[in-house]
Amino acid sequence: MARYELRFSGAGGQGLITAGIILAEAASIHEGKQAVQSQSYGPEARGGASKSEVIIDDVPVDYPKATKVDALLALTQEACDKYSADLKDTGILLYDTDLVTKLPEGGFKKVGFNIINTAKNEVGREIVANIVALGAMIALTGVVSRENGLKAVLSRVPEAFLELNEKAYAAGFEKATAAAKYLSLLHI
Amino acid sequence: MSKKVGFLQGNEAAAHGALYAGCKFFAGYPITPSTEVSEVLSIELPKIGGKFIQMEDEIGAMAALLGGALAGQKALTSTSGPGLSLKQELIGYGCIAEIPCVVYNVMRGGPSTGMPTGPSQSDVMCAKWGTHGDHATIALMPASVQETYDMIVRAFNLAEKYRMPVHVLPDEIVAHMRERIEFREPGELEIIDRTAPSVPPSEYKPYDTKFGDVPPLAAFGSGYKFHVTGLNKLPDGFPTTKAEYVQAEEERQVRKVTANIDEIVEFEEFMLDDAEICVVAYGSTSRSARYAVNEAREQGIKVGMFRIKTFWPFPDKQIKALADKVKGFIVPEMNLGMCSLEIERCAQGKAQILGINRVDGEPINPEQILEKMKEVK
CATH class of the missing domain: 3.40.50.970 (Thiamin diphosphate (ThDP)-binding fold, Pyr/PP domains)
Known part of the structure; x- marks a missing residue:
């Protein structure tokens, strides 16, 4: 595969850096690809726009930051406004339908579902919204296999929360798949 | 395994x-x-x-x-x-x-x-x-x-x-x-330990140059007693203002590095063989530079990178040699031109020097480096 750039964006404290790390680990350790994860955040521990970027390639990754983003996750309107400008026209925007109501202009695919609400009310804990989003990003992009993504999730989380995270990952994967299918139907 | x-x-x-x-x-x-x-x-x-x-x-x-x-x-x-x-x-x-x-x-x-x-x-x-x-x-x-x-x-x-x-x-x-x-296996990388004294405590001097420019260092608590001070000192570690000691000691301390510069200075040369432009970069900026050099080579631009791995002592000899060879240096760095000053010192006007300087908290991206290549004359 050629260089592929993913960005997880939202507010500080939403677990976006962790989601980026898990995806990069899935690619690098479990899938044998080259990956670099980096992040950018403000001085606040909570709140403020935050992003985590993952670059995946078959050859060693030189520039560790995104140049033209292939896939963007936006969990807040602020992050969507701030970080969507360099999303490729052929790229994918995954967004939370409750929190991002004003979508950016562009030819990229826009796929949304209620990510945080899914974590809170269907999986049972809002704290796993990042894992719901991760499952969704993997479903939409196919940068790593579903199995390798799950392996990376389970190797990162404490034992007491394995089941919760597995459920979150599956929920995200399936909801994004359904949302994408619905979209492609509309386009036909 | x-x-x-x-x-x-x-x-x-x-x-x-x-x-x-x-x-x-x-x-x-x-x-x-x-x-x-x-x-x-x-x-x-x-x-x-x-x-x-x-x-x-x-x-x-x-x-x-x-x-x-x-x-x-x-x-x-x-x-x-x-x-x-x-x-x-x-x-x-x-x-x-x-x-x-x-x-x-x-x-x-x-x-x-x-x-x-x-x-x-x-x-x-x-x-x-x-x-x-x-x-x-x-x-x-x-x-x-x-x-x-x-x-x-x-x-x-x-x-x-x-x-x-x-x-x-x-x-x-x-x-x-x-x-x-x-993670490196034991023995995979060389490990150097300081030289311990070969003389008994009664004869030990912490700055005894008869053992060379780097005198052996005893560990406190191992039976060796010696004096340590921030003042200029004699071989036994006690202060002195004697001109001949002070001059010789200062020179010896600098010589430890200058006399071993070829061993200490490490660098990487990337696509420099036929290069007319040399990007001098270090740290994460060198990753942007490598990306830009690869892109530029696809466009037929003769450019390479000199990556600084040892910033001090500065790779004077290598930059001087490059200055004789290339038309210009591009020096991207996340400051307002610190490495550029060193390049200027080494190049002595023999090549053009173009800095790319960012202090806004954002990295220097490959695009900026590619753009700058057009300015080399």
């Missing part, structure tokens, strides 16, 4: 590299963006009988570091700009008293508290000239997580071999990004 691998931050890799090198003592004061070094070592050092101390501030931490090193341990501190400023007095003490230790400084925006979470490369001059007086400096610039691990090991080797403080200067991007890393 397959190697142990991990997916680590530069800072975490630095901590593990230090452990591989035999570091048993850490003294520091946590500061963004270097705190992960402290976090890892506070967990790992007690497991191997080492000591981790969080001091009251960075000055205290540097003092503790010198003490730990004099007691015979390989000692590390980690900090960032504001902390590096505070440590300067005692870094100078480490230089004149010839105390081996490693100062790992993650470069963030400055001056003062600047931009704590933003990347920068603006401490390269502070590492060299932050402490007053003539002194030699060694400063290493990692560009990847694996290299951070390996360079910490090298920094300890150089500190021990030349009996002096050694700086490692990652920028925030290298320090915080995560990459796959292979």
Whole structure:
């Protein structure tokens, strides 16, 4: 595969850096690809726009930051406004339908579902919204296999929360798949 | 057996590299963006009988570091700009008293508290000239997580071999990004320990040049008693103002590095064979440069990169040779032109020098470097 750039964006404290790390680990350790994860955040521990970027390639990754983003996750309107400008026209925007109501202009695919609400009310804990989003990003992009993504999730989380995270990952994967299918139907 | 691998931050890799090198003592004061070094070592050092101390501030931490090193341990501190400023007095003490230790400084925006979470490369001059007086400096610039691990090991080797403080200067991007890393097997990398005295305590002098430019260093508490001071001193360590000693000692301390410059200076040459333009880069900026050079080569532009791995001592000889060969240097750096000054000094007007300078907390991207290539005449 050629260089592929993913960005997880939202507010500080939403677990976006962790989601980026898990995806990069899935690619690098479990899938044998080259990956670099980096992040950018403000001085606040909570709140403020935050992003985590993952670059995946078959050859060693030189520039560790995104140049033209292939896939963007936006969990807040602020992050969507701030970080969507360099999303490729052929790229994918995954967004939370409750929190991002004003979508950016562009030819990229826009796929949304209620990510945080899914974590809170269907999986049972809002704290796993990042894992719901991760499952969704993997479903939409196919940068790593579903199995390798799950392996990376389970190797990162404490034992007491394995089941919760597995459920979150599956929920995200399936909801994004359904949302994408619905979209492609509309386009036909 | 397959190697142990991990997916680590530069800072975490630095901590593990230090452990591989035999570091048993850490003294520091946590500061963004270097705190992960402290976090890892506070967990790992007690497991191997080492000591981790969080001091009251960075000055205290540097003092503790010198003490730990004099007691015979390989000692590390980690900090960032504001902390590096505070440590300067005692870094100078480490230089004149010839105390081996490693100062790992993650470069963030400055001056003062600047931009704590933003990347920068603006401490390269502070590492060299932050402490007053003539002194030699060694400063290493990692560009990847694996290299951070390996360079910490090298920094300890150089500190021990030349009996002096050694700086490692990652920028925030290298320090915080995560990459796959292979943990080194025992014996895979060379480990150097300081030379211990071969004479009994009664005959020992801590600055005895009959053993060469790097006198053996005894560990405090091992039966050897000696005097340590920040004043110019005699071979036995006691202060002196005798001109012949002071002059000779200052020159010897600088000569430890200048006489061994070819061994100390490491660099990487990338696509420079037929290059008309040379991008000189270091740290994470060299990754943007490599990307830009690859892109430019596809467009038929004859450009290469000289990657600085040892910033101090500066690779004078290599830059001088390149200045005779290329039309121009492009020097991207996350400061307002610090490396450019050194290139100017070495190039002596023989080649054009174009800086790309960013201090806004954003990295220099490949596009900027590609654009700049058009300006080389």
